[in-house]
C-alpha cells in the first residue's frame with residue numbers, strides 16, 4: 001500500500017473564559033470517535049483541539065479576578081488539557097493554544113500576506129456586539145433589540161476606525 005491518505009479533523013477551539021462544560025466534552029468525544037474510526041480505516045489522521053485565548057470576555061474575566069491575563073489563560077488551558085486525559089481521548093491529539101509561539105507566527109504570516117495583497121484599508125465602523133456570543137449582531141439576528149441567546153445582556157455599540 002502507498003502512503004496513507006491524510007485526514008484532518010479539529011474541534012472548535014473554546015474560549016478560555018470559563019472552565020470546560022459538558023458541551024465541549026460532547027464535541028471532543030464525537031471528534032475522537034471520528035478520528036479513531038478513520039485511523040482504523042487506514043488514514044493518516046491529524047486530530048486537533050486546543051484553546052482560543054484571545055477575546056474581550058477573557059480579558060475582562062482576568063481583570064475581574066485581578067489576575068494577569070496570561071496566567072489566567074494558562075490555568076484554564078491546562079484544565080482543557082486535563083479533560084482530554086479524564087475523557088480518555090486519543091493521546092496522539094494535537095493541542096494548540098492561540099498564545100503558542102508557532103500559532104502567533106502563522107497568524108502574523110497570514111496578516112502580512114493579506115496586507116501585501118492590499119486587502120487592509122482604514123474605514124470607520126459601527127456595530128452592535130454581544131459580549132455573551134463574542135460576536136457582532138445584525139438587526140435581523142436580534143429579537144426585541146436583544147441577542148436571543150443573551151436576552152438579559154445589553155448589546156454594546158462598538159464604533160472605531162479599523
Ligand SMILES: [Zn+2]
Pocket residue numbers: 130131132133134147148149150
Ligand atoms: Zn449573544
